Amino acid sequence: MATTSTNKQPLLVDRVMHNVLKLDDIAISAIDIQGANTAEPLVDGSQADGCIIEDIYAIARSTTAYTINLYISTEFDYLRPGKGIFVGSFKSQTTVGDVSRWEEMPKILAPVPQAGSEAQFRAFYLPKGRVLWVAREGTTAEVTDAPLVGAQGGWY
Secondary structure, eight states: OOOOTTOOOOOOOSEEEEEEEEOTTOEESSSSOOSOOOOEEEEEOTTSSOEEEEEEEEEOOSSSOOEEEEEEESOSSOOOTTTEEEEEEEEOOSSTTOEEEOTTOOBOOSOOOSOOTTOOOBOEEEOTTOEEEEEEESSOSOOSSOOEEEEEEEEO
């Protein structure tokens, strides 16, 4: 395997990962974690080395644009105030079956083919021992038409 001049090896994915959740009964009242919520782990890295997530997407199941919030935490059983940190959000589409993506994922250092001066890849690095949580933002605890949310990437 090739290494760099400082003897570091490149990040290699051991096994692929793809998880999908239906957000009908997965909700949180606001960006800040307060009191009770029904957030669920989208990617559980609490017992894993780490994960690189290349895509987080939502498939609309209604004409309502739901806001989807993402959090990281060291906790794997419940998204607790003071333990979870908000990392981003995006909205679902308003046409059934249309797909939206978290376009504001952090920029990564991977080289980009010559594509202009502003081009840079995006992905989300989930460190060892962390959990990526997801919840539909809203005060209604349960709906019947919330989007499906998925994450695709790989464990290393």
